[in-house]
Amino acid sequence: MDLRENYSQDLRIFDEFYKWVWLASIALLLLIYSQAGGYYAAYMLNLIFINIIAAVGLNILTGYTGLISLGHAAFMAIGAYTSAILTVKLSVPFWLALPISGAMAGFIGFVVGLPSLRLTGIYLALATMAFGFIVDEIIIQWHSVTGGAEGLSALPPTICGFVFDSYPKYFFITFVTLGLVLLSAKNLLRGSFGRSLAAIRDSETAAETMGINLGWYKTLAFTLSAVYTGLAGSLYAHLILFISTDNFTLLHSISFIVMIVVGGLGSIAGAVMGAFFITILPEIIAFSKDWLPAAIRNAAGLQAAVYGIVLMLFVIFRPTGFYGLWIKMKIWWKTFPL
Amino acid sequence: MEFLSLKNLTISFGGVVALDGVNLDVHEGEILSIIGPNGAGKTTIFNCISRLYKPDSGQIVFEKQDIMKHKAYQVSKLGIARTFQNIELFTNMSVIENILLGRHIFRKCGFLSQIFFYGKSRNEEIEHRRSAEEVIDFLDLQAHRNKRIGELPYGVQKLVELGRALTLKPKVLLMDEVSSGMNFEETQDLMIWITDIREDLGITLVLVEHDMRLVMGVSDRIAVLDYGRKIAEGRPEEIQSNEEVIKAYLGDGDGTFRG
Numbered sequence: 001m002d003l004r005e006n007y008s009q010d011l012r013i014f015d016e017f018y019k020w021v022w023l024a025s026i027a028l029l030l031l032i033y034s035q036a037g038g039y040y041a042a043y044m045l046n047l048i049f050i051n052i053i054a055a056v057g058l059n060i061l062t063g064y065t066g067l068i069s070l071g072h073a074a075f076m077a078i079g080a081y082t083s084a085i086l087t088v089k090l091s092v093p094f095w096l097a098l099p100i101s102g103a104m105a106g107f108i109g110f111v112v113g114l115p116s117l118r119l120t121g122i123y124l125a126l127a128t129m130a131f132g133f134i135v136d137e138i139i140i141q142w143h144s145v146t147g148g149a150e151g152l153s154a155l156p157p158t159i160c161g162f163v164f165d166s167y168p169k170y171f172f173i174t175f176v177t178l179g180l181v182l183l184s185a186k187n188l189l190r191g192s193f194g195r196s197l198a199a200i201r202d203s204e205t206a207a208e209t210m211g212i213n214l215g216w217y218k219t220l221a222f223t224l225s226a227v228y229t230g231l232a233g234s235l236y237a238h239l240i241l242f243i244s245t246d247n248f249t250l251l252h253s254i255s256f257i258v259m260i261v262v263g264g265l266g267s268i269a270g271a272v273m274g275a276f277f278i279t280i281l282p283e284i285i286a287f288s289k290d291w292l293p294a295a296i297r298n299a300a301g302l303q304a305a306v307y308g309i310v311l312m313l314f315v316i317f318r319p320t321g322f323y324g325l326w327i328k329m330k331i332w333w334k335t336f337p338l
Numbered sequence: 339m340e341f342l343s344l345k346n347l348t349i350s351f352g353g354v355v356a357l358d359g360v361n362l363d364v365h366e367g368e369i370l371s372i373i374g375p376n377g378a379g380k381t382t383i384f385n386c387i388s389r390l391y392k393p394d395s396g397q398i399v400f401e402k403q404d405i406m407k408h409k410a411y412q413v414s415k416l417g418i419a420r421t422f423q424n425i426e427l428f429t430n431m432s433v434i435e436n437i438l439l440g441r442h443i444f445r446k447c448g449f450l451s452q453i454f455f456y457g458k459s460r461n462e463e464i465e466h467r468r469s470a471e472e473v474i475d476f477l478d479l480q481a482h483r484n485k486r487i488g489e490l491p492y493g494v495q496k497l498v499e500l501g502r503a504l505t506l507k508p509k510v511l512l513m514d515e516v517s518s519g520m521n522f523e524e525t526q527d528l529m530i531w532i533t534d535i536r537e538d539l540g541i542t543l544v545l546v547e548h549d550m551r552l553v554m555g556v557s558d559r560i561a562v563l564d565y566g567r568k569i570a571e572g573r574p575e576e577i578q579s580n581e582e583v584i585k586a587y588l589g590d591g592d593g594t595f596r597g
Contacts, residue, residue: 007467011460187455191463192438192445195431199439202428209388209426210502211414211443220449266430 013186027175034171042167046239048279049174050232053181055259055271057228060185062257063266064194065221066201067116071128072256074135075226077248078105079233081139081146084154084243089145094157098177098234105230106223113222117215132253136245151244154237167239174235181228185268188224197221198266251304258311264323273322281306340399341366341542342418342510347386347396356382357393358566364510364544369536371545371553373577374563375586380546381423382566384512388413388420400510415443419508421499423515423546429487433498436487437473440505441466473501477531492519504535510542511535517549525552532556554578562586 004010014020034042058072079101086092086100112131119127139146146152156165157173164170188194196217199207208214237243255278263274282303289297296302318325342364349357357379364370372380385391387398389410398405400416408416419440428436444466447459455463474480477497482490487498496516503511513532517525529552535541547553553560553574560577562570564586570577577583 007464007471008460010467011455011463184453187453188449191452191455191459192442192466193449193452195435195439196442198431198435199428202430203426205390206422206426206428207439208390208410209414209420210439210506211411212439213409213411 011190013190031171031175035168039167042171044280044283046167046171046174048276049178050235050239051259051275051279052272053178053235054229054232054256055263055275056181056185056268057225057232058256059260059265059268059271060189060197060228061221061225063260063270064189064197064201065218067218067221068121068125068257069128069225070125070250070253070257071112071132071135072229073248073250073252074132075105075109075229076233076236076252077135077139077245078108079230080237080243080248081152082230083234084152084237085145087155087157088153093159094238095159098231101234102227102231105233106227109226110219110223112226113219116222117218129250129253132250136248139245149244151242154241154243156241157238170239174239177231177235181231182268185228189268255307258307261311262314262321264321267323269326270321270323273326277322278307281310340402342400343398344383345397345399347383347393347398349382349386349391349393355566357386359396360563360566360568362561362568362571364542367536367540367542368558369532369543369545369556371547371557371560372563373547373553373560378563379566380563381514384420384514384546387418387512414506414508417509418512419503419506420512421496421503421514421516423518425495425499427487427495427499427502432484432486433479433482433490434470434474434484436498437470437501437505438466440473440502441469443506470505473505476504477501493521493524496520500531504539508541510544512544514546515548516545517547517552525549528552529555
């Protein structure tokens with residue numbers, strides 16, 4: 001029903017209670033599946049959840065504020081390396097290292113965000129891409145701290161004496177973190193903060209005359225986006241237990257952009273759907289290889305090519321992404337016989 | 339007492355002098371219209387007041403405050419709101435969200451307390467909605483409340499922009515060609531709203547307008563610009579019979595047309 005009786009109904013996370021039931025059921029199913037579906041399924045679920053966190057972060061910047069970043073893998077790297085170094089070299093407990101990695105990425109994001117006040121569009125994309133290369137180079141050169149090109153090992157996290165040393169166990173950590181990320185992002189975006197970001201995206205002139213400090217809000221968007229991505233990086237490091245710069249390349253940055261475009265720019269649900277689809281895409285490719293002609297099956301760079309094709313198809317035929325499709329389907333069902 | 343006054347305002351773009359030493363006083367509580375042929379510098383005045391343009395010289399004083407010392411995003415907090423000639427709405431957002439943006443300057447809860455969205459920050463958001471709803475009622479926008487701006491006809495978009503400016507609860511409202519793109523009936527309604535805005539909300543209005551019927555109908559005073567200079571100022575009936583004004587609009591009688 002579209003009928004509202006008071007203003008707080010407009011502010012709910014879900015407009016109807018049954019959607020909470022849906023969400024809880026899906027969460028429960030995923031928990032059961034992660035524990036009973038075998039190691040590989042649990043690994044994939046972890047990876048999907050981590051990518052969702054990063055995609056939510058990028059969507060705040062790109063989908064909501066309209067600022068593009070081709071350097072988000074670097075924020076993930078900063079989070080991952082911070083967490084690995086803290087836990088292994090300085091014996092900081094994981095529950096503390098996780099938020100610190102987010103904060104560290106956020107701080108770097110704040111610094112990177114400052115020049116972004118003057119850059120837009122393609123120039124910002126280039127600047128953030130350069131930032132990605134710089135971070136890469138620093139990690140490789142700073143051998144004593146980061147392990148350089150050889151990479152760095154991380155440890156399975158321990159919380160209160162319990163060691164999360166397998167993928168199914170680790171899923172509890174990603175599960176809770178994702179929950180907190182989604183809740184905090186939703187809270188920020190449904191209120192005046194989210195509106196201000198979207199206002200900047202739609203018209204900077206009007207946003208400014210409404211009293212929005214463009215510089216401050218753009219920097220905040222950059223910072224917040226980097227915090228979430230840094231958290232994802234930390235979780236990633238403790239999932240795969242060995243990180244190197246190969247895990248955080250330009251292609252990873254691009255894959256985050258593909259996630260939010262495919263899922264739907266400017267919505268949390270879109271980031272979730274997009275991250276899910278793009279994370280399982282390599283599986284889909286691997287699965288369908290048997291049906292492909294040998295020349296394509298064995299071609300190098302098949303995965304990158306598929307990313308590119310998927311991105312192009314979505315931009316041309318469904319620029320609102322999966323989320324837009326979902327909304328369209330809902331409207332179609334509601335008005336079905338008409 | 340001085341309310342809003344422009345003193346010797348001059349600005350040029352390249353070789354074009356858009357405003358040439360314009361002096362203009364806006365009195366509290368009046369409806370002042372600025373008219374003039376295309377390119378006379380009407381909108382430039384608004385852009386200077388809202389700090390989107392930086393004048394080469396001159397002063398803008400509002401309630402004894404030097405506006406030049408404020409940044410563009412601080413102007414609305416001083417009590418100056420405006421609308422734009424070529425609608426500047428947030429096109430991917432709904433009507434209610436656009437109007438809610440007008441509440442931005444009234445927010446008290448910071449960024450961090452919004453993460454929890456509970457208690458104080460939630461109540462503040464509810465207060466924003468209540469206030470936005472008053473504006474929607476005032477302008478009869480209920481039917482369009484949840485529609486996206488892109489779906490709305492031009493005339494309604496103009497109203498939403500007016501509503502968004504009113505939500506700022508300004509002391510003075512700069513309206514840049516609100517009537518353009520409106521049909522006859524909408525313009526009629528607009529005249530009533532303009533007087534309502536002054537009478538009921540006590541807001542001083544500065545209009546840039548091309549619709550002479552509207553201008554003559556609602557204005558207390560009219561200022562006429564031509565080529566960046568103020569050529570006349572006075573009550574509507576004075577302006578209608580002013581030689582300079584007739585010349586600016588219709589040419590100087592020897593057959594040369596200046597449009």
